[in-house]
Amino acid sequence: MSKEEDNAKNPEGAWAAAGFAVVLLVVGVPVWWFTTTVYRAQLPYSTIETLSSQLRHHTVGVTIIGSLPPSFQEDLVKSLGSMQSVKFLMSQRQPTKEERQALHSGKTPDELDRHMSQLVRVAAGMLAVVVLPEAMEIKEVVVGTDRLIYIKATADLQVVSSVVRNMVMDPLASRYAFTNRPLHHKKEAMRQVPTEPGYDVTLTLMVPEPHRTKIEWDARAAVTDYLSPVVKQLENVSKLTVRSQVLYMTGLSVSPQWSEAHKHYALPENQLPLTINAIEAKLGSFVWTRPSLHFVVYIPREKQLPLHIHAADGSPLPSNSFLVPRWGGVMIHNVPTAAPNVSLPRPVTLDSHWIMSTVLTHLHRLLPIPSLREIEGVETLAMKDSSMLTAWQLDGLARARVSAYLSNIRITLQSLCELVGEISNMVISDEVGGWVWGAVEEWEECGRATREGRLQDATLYCTRSFTQADAAFFHPSMLALLYFPDNQKYAIYVPLFLPVSIPVLLSLKMVFGLCRKSSTKEKNE
Amino acid sequence: MSGTSLSCDQGVSETSEKTHTNNWAVLVDTSRFWFNYRHVANVLSMYRSVKRLGIPDSQIILMVADDMACNPRNPRPATVFNNAHQHINVYGEDVEVDYRGYEVTVENFVRLLTGRLAPSTPRSKRLLTDDGSNILIYMTGHGGDGFLKFQDSEEITNVELADAFEQMWQKKRYNEILFIIDTCQAASMYEHFYSPNILAIASSLVGEDSLSHHVDPAIGVYIIDRFTYYALEFLERVTPDSKKTLAQFLQVCPKRVCISTVGVRLDLYKRDPSRVLVTEFFGSVRNVELTTRVLDLPKCGGSRQVAVNKSVNTRSSKATKPLHYASQLPLHHS
Numbered sequence: 001m002s003k004e005e006d007n008a009k010n011p012e013g014a015w016a017a018a019g020f021a022v023v024l025l026v027v028g029v030p031v032w033w034f035t036t037t038v039y040r041a042q043l044p045y046s047t048i049e050t051l052s053s054q055l056r057h058h059t060v061g062v063t064i065i066g067s068l069p070p071s072f073q074e075d076l077v078k079s080l081g082s083m084q085s086v087k088f089l090m091s092q093r094q095p096t097k098e099e100r101q102a103l104h105s106g107k108t109p110d111e112l113d114r115h116m117s118q119l120v121r122v123a124a125g126m127l128a129v130v131v132l133p134e135a136m137e138i139k140e141v142v143v144g145t146d147r148l149i150y151i152k153a154t155a156d157l158q159v160v161s162s163v164v165r166n167m168v169m170d171p172l173a174s175r176y177a178f179t180n181r182p183l184h185h186k187k188e189a190m191r192q193v194p195t196e197p198g199y200d201v202t203l204t205l206m207v208p209e210p211h212r213t214k215i216e217w218d219a220r221a222a223v224t225d226y227l228s229p230v231v232k233q234l235e236n237v238s239k240l241t242v243r244s245q246v247l248y249m250t251g252l253s254v255s256p257q258w259s260e261a262h263k264h265y266a267l268p269e270n271q272l273p274l275t276i277n278a279i280e281a282k283l284g285s286f287v288w289t290r291p292s293l294h295f296v297v298y299i300p301r302e303k304q305l306p307l308h309i310h311a312a313d314g315s316p317l318p319s320n321s322f323l324v325p326r327w328g329g330v331m332i333h334n335v336p337t338a339a340p341n342v343s344l345p346r347p348v349t350l351d352s353h354w355i356m357s358t359v360l361t362h363l364h365r366l367l368p369i370p371s372l373r374e375i376e377g378v379e380t381l382a383m384k385d386s387s388m389l390t391a392w393q394l395d396g397l398a399r400a401r402v403s404a405y406l407s408n409i410r411i412t413l414q415s416l417c418e419l420v421g422e423i424s425n426m427v428i429s430d431e432v433g434g435w436v437w438g439a440v441e442e443w444e445e446c447g448r449a450t451r452e453g454r455l456q457d458a459t460l461y462c463t464r465s466f467t468q469a470d471a472a473f474f475h476p477s478m479l480a481l482l483y484f485p486d487n488q489k490y491a492i493y494v495p496l497f498l499p500v501s502i503p504v505l506l507s508l509k510m511v512f513g514l515c516r517k518s519s520t521k522e523k524n525e
Numbered sequence: 526m527s528g529t530s531l532s533c534d535q536g537v538s539e540t541s542e543k544t545h546t547n548n549w550a551v552l553v554d555t556s557r558f559w560f561n562y563r564h565v566a567n568v569l570s571m572y573r574s575v576k577r578l579g580i581p582d583s584q585i586i587l588m589v590a591d592d593m594a595c596n597p598r599n600p601r602p603a604t605v606f607n608n609a610h611q612h613i614n615v616y617g618e619d620v621e622v623d624y625r626g627y628e629v630t631v632e633n634f635v636r637l638l639t640g641r642l643a644p645s646t647p648r649s650k651r652l653l654t655d656d657g658s659n660i661l662i663y664m665t666g667h668g669g670d671g672f673l674k675f676q677d678s679e680e681i682t683n684v685e686l687a688d689a690f691e692q693m694w695q696k697k698r699y700n701e702i703l704f705i706i707d708t709c710q711a712a713s714m715y716e717h718f719y720s721p722n723i724l725a726i727a728s729s730l731v732g733e734d735s736l737s738h739h740v741d742p743a744i745g746v747y748i749i750d751r752f753t754y755y756a757l758e759f760l761e762r763v764t765p766d767s768k769k770t771l772a773q774f775l776q777v778c779p780k781r782v783c784i785s786t787v788g789v790r791l792d793l794y795k796r797d798p799s800r801v802l803v804t805e806f807f808g809s810v811r812n813v814e815l816t817t818r819v820l821d822l823p824k825c826g827g828s829r830q831v832a833v834n835k836s837v838n839t840r841s842s843k844a845t846k847p848l849h850y851a852s853q854l855p856l857h858h859s
Contacts, residue, residue, distance in 0.1 A: 190544065190545075190546050190657055190812075191814070194655045194656065225825040226822065226825050243851070269813075269815065270766070272813045273810045273811045273812070273813055274579055274765050274766065274809075274810060274811075276811065277579035277580070277581055277765075277809050277811075280581035280583065280584075281581045281582050281583060284851070285583055287648065287851060287852075287853065287855060288648065288855050289648050289651065289653065289855050291653075291655075309815065311815055317815055317816070317817070318817075319815075319816045319817065319818070319819045321815075321816045321819075322813045322814060322815050322816060323813065323814045323815075323816055324811050324812075324813055324814075325546050325657075325811075325812055325814065326546045326547065326655075326657060327546070327547070327811070329816070353822070353824050353825075354819075356822070356825075357819050357820050357821075357822045358816070358819055360820055360822065361816060361818075361819045361820045362816065364820065365814075373818070382821070383823075384823060385823050385825070386823065386825065387822045387823070387825060411695065411696070411697070412696065415692075415695040415696065418695075419692070473696065474640050474641050474642075475641065476636070476641050476642065476643050478641055479632070479635060479636060479639065479641050480685075480688055480692075481631065481632060481635045481685060482632075
């Protein structure tokens with residue numbers, strides 16, 4: 001009990017211990033807290049949660065102009081209603097006087113379509129179905145160039161339903177919108193390029209023997225005539241930057257066989273998969289970071305002329321070109337063989353129309369632009385005098401991209417929130433916070449625009465949201481490696497604070513003992 | 526219907542299961558100093574195999590932590606051999622090392638995998654994969670139970686590696702990964718993987734050391750490791766259109782030659798390795814689709830033909846505009 005006697009005689013010891021404890025708690029802990037908290041900008045976690053769980057669908061308004069049998073209309077509504085990610089708002093009206101005049105005026109389908117497109121102004125993202133009079137000499141279902149479908153009252157319901165579904169959105173894209181993972185078993189899903197705001201399109205002309213053939217091709221004119229209108233049309237949906245180059249002295253390493261039956265060199269299909277590996281390094285795809293699409297025009301070597309691709313069954317392919325999913329396309333352009341005794345290099349002109357048709361075919365399949373080629377019994381009208389896309393194709397592409405963006409944005413933001421939640425001392429800078437807030441706002445707007453059917457707004461919002469979400473996710477400071485996980489925090493702080501706090505805590509015990517003693521003494525007195 | 530035929534070789538049905546659209550390879554050597562010559566030879570030999578089988582340089586990320594070819598102790602300067610007979614110079618004249626010397630750090634490696642690089646990083650140092658990419662990741666160096674040593678001064682743990690793969694999976698940056706690691710106690714590195722579609726092969730189990738194969742008396746150091754030596758023997762017989770499967774690759778180094786036991790992790794990989802071709806990871810076989818129908822476009826630019834001819838003539842008469850190279854450094858597209 002000598003210690004207690006000592007303490008009773010030296011209350012200063014107790015006060016000193018109490019003072020230490022007070023300083024430790026009142027000054028030390030806050031200072032440590034403020035100097036070690038990391039700056040974390042506030043992120044809208046709850047909004048991201050709510051927006052992630054919202055189901056999204058496109059709304060498409062379909063107006064039926066003319067009268068259809070009521071059962072037809074009901075069945076059409078029912079079969080369209082089964083499409084998962086698109087909700088159709090059907091409405092019906094009778095044709096106006098001018099429209100009726102135009103319908104009965106006996107024009108050809110193209111002229112009728114042009115006239116009707118001007119009379120019936122269909123807003124972007126909507127469709128209209130025009131019922132044709134029975135007497136017209138026209139196929140059962142005709143798809144116009146500007147969001148109009150012409151049907152006869154006797155048309156097949158299934159055909160009409162599948163036409164409308166395919167026009168509105170690529171069926172794969174609508175399934176993809178509901179799953180996180182791409183649909184691996186579908187080759188078509190792996191063919192289209194991943195959805196990004198911009199792509200680099202490179203046209204490459206490969207001339208392996210420039211000393212024998214002098215190629216005269218005005219690529220600039222070809223691109224301006226055929227490709228630029230499409231690029232301009234697609235500006236809001238996806239930005240394409242077109243470049244072209246010529247590669248000399250580079251050839252495809254293929255070994256074709258001379259085919260006596262066809263009198264040309266046959267390139268079997270199974271040699272194609274490995275052809276582009278050798279030239280990939282020379283195409284300059286290492287220069288830019290946007291995803292690139294390559295379209296290669298290959299002029300065969302003199303001793304392999306003429307060169308034709310043969311399908312698996314041995315028949316030559318008329319288009320002489322093939323598509324590499326997500327990469328681009330290659331076409332072989334044969335030139336006439338050199339006459340003997342002609343001075344080398346001989347000038348050769350290329351067929352721009354054929355080249356650009358092939359390039360656009362491949363581009364349509366890569367983007368992908370919706371097409372109705374696979375549906376029987378439908379006639380699709382194309383734009384005259386131009387390679388531009390029809391309005392419904394543009395709408396369909398925009399819808400597919402908006403769906404892809406929405407699911408991408410959801411995954412990115414959810415993953416970001418998870419990462420940030422896991423590492424509680426990860427710095428979230430204002431820059432990243434700003435991007436995330438911006439992305440969430442635009443995401444909300446995009447969702448609203450999609451539900452209301454405002455397709456152009458939705459595309460704009462989605463593109464911006466996607467860019468911001470990706471910028472936030474891939475920000476260099478978001479690296480988990482740079483921050484200590486929570487369990488390592490204890491390993492750092494325990495050896496730091498424990499040796500200091502143990503004596504203080506033990507002396508506190510003495511302080512309390514003293515306090516109790518003095519209070520009992522007071523009580524006793 | 527548009528052409529949808531596959532790149533079928535005679536009677537191979539495996540190609541219909543192929544789910545990837547491009548191939549990438551990340552080859553990492555993490556050790557420095559002259560006596561770790563064999564690790565550089567390992568990774569450069571894999572680089573040569575992968576390049577020979579078709580993956581272009583733009584899709585190979587090669588990280589070599591030290592320079593053996595120009596090391597002052599190298600009696601054969603500018604060469605790296607993987608065999609005492611010195612048949613092949615795996616360094617060659619066209620090797621493209623993306624991360625060299627002290628750039629090979631844990632941080633750079635994880636940044637590369639997760640894509641969180643500084644905006645000024647050139648394209649050749651980025652892993653621009655997408656959800657259709659099959660990635661071959663090969664790592665070699667010195668390792669221990671649960672870590673891999675980088676540059677003799679830092680280490681990457683198996684948890685960090687697993688988290689990096691998970692970040693890749695969440696952002697859909699790979700379709701399938703073949704992860705090969707040739708270090709001591711290599712199997713510990715794949716213990717913590719939890720993302721799907723990863724097949725991991727390790728040259729030794731926890732508690733075992735991976736051994737090197739032979740010494741080259743002319744150079745004076747061990748030239749190659751056992752697992753990589755036998756793996757390369759196997760790969761040398763693989764051609765770009767070969768039918769060898771991954772199941773055969775997994776048997777490449779039995780215990781009697783490798784001395785250490787090869788560890789394999791198959792639970793995260795849902796395909797059957799005996800139906801997966803080796804070239805699906807080591808080579809670059811693309812699915813091609815023949816185009817059966819070309820769009821029927823109207824002939825455009827008819828009215829401009831005259832103008833074009835005129836401009837062509839005038840252009841040839843005056844001096845042609847000087848040509849210039851495209852800008853080699855990518856501008857930061859914000």
